[in-house]
Amino acid sequence: GNSVTQMEGPVTLSEEAFLTINCTYTATGYPSLFWYVQYPGEGLQLLLKATKADDKGSNKGFEATYRKETTSFHLEKGSVQVSDSAVYFCALRGINYQLIWGAGTKLIIKP
Amino acid sequence: NAGVTQTPKFRVLKTGQSMTLLCAQDMNHEYMYWYRQDPGMGLRLIHYSVGEGTTAKGEVPDGYNVSRLKKQNFLLGLESAAPSQTSVYFCASTVGPTYNEQFFGPGTRLTVL
Numbered sequence: 001g002n003s004v005t006q007m008e009g010p011v012t013l014s015e016e017a018f019l020t021i022n023c024t025y026t027a028t029g030y031p032s033l034f035w036y037v038q039y040p041g042e043g044l045q046l047l048l049k050a051t052k053a054d055d056k057g058s059n060k061g062f063e064a065t066y067r068k069e070t071t072s073f074h075l076e077k078g079s080v081q082v083s084d085s086a087v088y089f090c091a092l093r094g095i096n097y098q099l100i101w102g103a104g105t106k107l108i109i110k111p
Numbered sequence: 112n113a114g115v116t117q118t119p120k121f122r123v124l125k126t127g128q129s130m131t132l133l134c135a136q137d138m139n140h141e142y143m144y145w146y147r148q149d150p151g152m153g154l155r156l157i158h159y160s161v162g163e164g165t166t167a168k169g170e171v172p173d174g175y176n177v178s179r180l181k182k183q184n185f186l187l188g189l190e191s192a193a194p195s196q197t198s199v200y201f202c203a204s205t206v207g208p209t210y211n212e213q214f215f216g217p218g219t220r221l222t223v224l
Binding site for chain 2: 041042045046049098102103
């Protein structure tokens, strides 16, 4: 069946460091892929998406490329800020249009 | 435009008690979802609705019931709460199944003692 695996957290970085949060998936076909972010005390919100292989999603300095050969959708940012501290969720849209979620990765940015 | 709102924000129940969580959206979305979020497990779909008057089971429906009597509201009921239902509950909505974004409410933190 479909599944999403994310790197375990928390990930702790200093401000202006480079960020990578790994996400790999198992799915039939080529599902749409998403990164959602959950700031403390809030619901999830869409950060970026990619709907086909080799697409790059980007938003707020974050990027992720849909890599079908490695079934991955890693989240990257060149220089993180304290305000990026949040929980990040990778997800894919399954064959019945439901979202399949990773476990989430907590990111802590220290000033 | 409030988006997706959830009531209540926090609740503590004793085992066996019942309660209803209310989700409301003002975006005229057809699809609505109830998820639970547990540490280390991401979000798991409880029930969902593809339109007014329709509901369907998700991944973890046992112990929950739902109703969608009005398009803008989606209610989640716990008839006899159990400690295993201690979780954070999120409601979400979207335009339709192929639309890329789900819009989430702020969540309800439920503790069952």
